[in-house]
Amino acid sequence: xxxxxxxxxxxxxxxxxxxxxxxxxxxxxxxxxxxxxxxxxxxxxxxxxxxxxxxxxxxxxxxxxxxxxxxxxxxxxxxxxxxxxxxxxxxxxxxxxxxxxxxxxxxxxxxxxxxxxxxxxxxxxxxxxxxxxxxxxxxxxxxxxxxxxxxxxxxxxxxxxxxxxxxxxxxxxxxxxxxxxxxxxxxxxxxxxxxxxxxxxxxxxxxxxxxxxxxxxxxxxxxxxxxx
Amino acid sequence: xxxxxxxxxxxxxxxxxxxxxxxxxxxxxxxxxxxxxxxxxxxxxxxxxxxxxxxxxxxxxxxxxxxxxxxxxxxxxxxxxxxxxxxxxxxxxxxxxxxxxxxxxxxxxxxxxxxxxxxxxxxxxxxxxxxxxxxxxxxxxxxxxxxxxxxxxxxxxxxxxxxxxxxxxxxxxxxxxxxxxxxxxxxxxxxxxxxxxxxxxxxxxxxxxxxxxxxxxxxxx
Numbered sequence: 438x439x440x441x442x443x444x445x446x447x448x449x450x451x452x453x454x455x456x457x458x459x460x461x462x463x464x465x466x467x468x469x470x471x472x473x474x475x476x477x478x479x480x481x482x483x484x485x486x487x488x489x490x491x492x493x494x495x496x497x498x499x500x501x502x503x504x505x506x507x508x509x510x511x512x513x514x515x516x517x518x519x520x521x522x523x524x525x526x527x528x529x530x531x532x533x534x535x536x537x538x539x540x541x542x543x544x545x546x547x548x549x550x551x552x553x554x555x556x557x558x559x560x561x562x563x564x565x566x567x568x569x570x571x572x573x574x575x576x577x578x579x580x581x582x583x584x585x586x587x588x589x590x591x592x593x594x595x596x597x598x599x600x601x602x603x604x605x606x607x608x609x610x611x612x613x614x615x616x617x618x619x620x621x622x623x624x625x626x627x628x629x630x631x632x633x634x635x636x637x638x639x640x641x642x643x644x645x646x647x648x649x650x651x652x653x654x655x656x657x658x659x660x661x662x663x664x665x
Numbered sequence: 666x667x668x669x670x671x672x673x674x675x676x677x678x679x680x681x682x683x684x685x686x687x688x689x690x691x692x693x694x695x696x697x698x699x700x701x702x703x704x705x706x707x708x709x710x711x712x713x714x715x716x717x718x719x720x721x722x723x724x725x726x727x728x729x730x731x732x733x734x735x736x737x738x739x740x741x742x743x744x745x746x747x748x749x750x751x752x753x754x755x756x757x758x759x760x761x762x763x764x765x766x767x768x769x770x771x772x773x774x775x776x777x778x779x780x781x782x783x784x785x786x787x788x789x790x791x792x793x794x795x796x797x798x799x800x801x802x803x804x805x806x807x808x809x810x811x812x813x814x815x816x817x818x819x820x821x822x823x824x825x826x827x828x829x830x831x832x833x834x835x836x837x838x839x840x841x842x843x844x845x846x847x848x849x850x851x852x853x854x855x856x857x858x859x860x861x862x863x864x865x866x867x868x869x870x871x872x873x874x875x876x877x878x879x880x881x882x883x884x885x886x
Contacts, residue, residue, distance in 0.1 A: 442763055445763055446763050446764075449752075449755050449759055449760075449763060450752045450755065501752070504749060504750060504752075505718075505746045505747075505749070505750030506750060506751075506752045508716075508718055508744065508746055508750055509764050509792070657719055657720050658718070658719070659679065659710065659713070659719055660709055660713065660746065660750075
């Protein structure tokens with residue numbers, strides 16, 4: 438199977454669910470509509486996209502591998518894992534670029550094409566994907582969202598709105614920004630990240646991606662019936 | 666005969682359960698080897714270790730180019746793991762286009778889960794056999810769900826491939842079909858493997874003779 442076909446094959450075997458693709462498409466339309474109405478106002482569409490991406494990228498690997506679904510992919514296992522990640526990632530990238538193009542056409546602030554939005558997409562995608570590799574479809578998004586909600590409801594989380602406001606004014610501390618980004622990833626595009634904060638969050642993202650790929654490369658996936 | 670694929674000292678355990686224990690197996694070009702064993706004997710595990718889909722705890726798998734890495738797909742090699750290894754949600758036509766790269770594309774537009782068991786099996790077998798430049802074929806329960814015509818087609822196809830010099834390993838409980846295709850038989854029980862030629866079993870080898878051999882190994886006393 439050629440490289441291109443490996444991506445097509447994995448996309449066919451482990452597609453992003455239609456129930457998530459449809460709202461992602463709607464988010465693109467919503468973002469474009471917001472930009473047409475009031476240039477520079479698509480922040481909420483970008484935040485909603487990040488929320489959807491948490492779940493879209495959590496496609497799961499182990500359950501499919503243990504049924505032999507990836508057997509026809511005659512590629513080295515790490516390449517197979519990276520192809521699996523890209524197949525989960527692409528819908529979010531397309532919608533973010535689409536909202537960015539709408540922003541450029543509207544002539545307002547290019548929020549979706551900014552470094553913060555792409556750092557958020559990278560972090561959310563790699564961490565949620567890595568969690569779902571073993572834990573199963575949708576698990577990455579569910580775990581992260583539940584943890585964020587639990588912290589928020591318990592009152593032990595950070596003062597999120599305060600940090601966002603301080604970040605807008607360039608007054609938030611690096612620690613507050615990074616903690617907010619990790620605990621409430623949906624807020625990252627609004628955090629006006631500094632270069633060190635971006636570097637830390639991208640480092641976390643790269644570590645999560647490496648951990649997911651390494652797990653797939655090192656673990657064994659016996660067919661369920663055989664293991665007994 | 667050329668050894669196309671060779672496993673030496675292969676062992677594999679799942680937790681405390683030892684499935685393969687120091688298994689040695691050679692697949693030669695132009696020979697069909699039948700793999701026989703009770704349920705849970707480790708036939709699928711052995712096939713997946715040889716295929717490079719599973720790591721063995723000990724032992725090596727090699728081909729003409731040398732020792733093969735664990736969990737790395739083999740070249741010039743095709744494996745059929747059963748109809749259940751085809752994702753049920755994909756459309757048969759899309760699967761055929763991608764897996765067989767156009768060599769055999771089914772007209773069937775339904776999803777795999779909506780096909781009959783035999784059609785699913787046929788889809789998997791056709792996809793495996795359509796892979797180009799293959800000289801080693803591994804099949805796990807290939808006759809499962811096939812009607813008599815399908816079974817006849819499969820037997821003829823396997824014999825053709827063997828005559829053309831391919832090395833074939835077939836695991837099945839359908840001993841009559843195995844007897845129609847295979848030249849040698851490997852009995853797997855309690856993690857150990859013993860290979861017999863047709864001559865060792867008797868002048869005529871059919872399903873009944875294989876069943877007798879299988880029973881002997883089940884209860885050596």
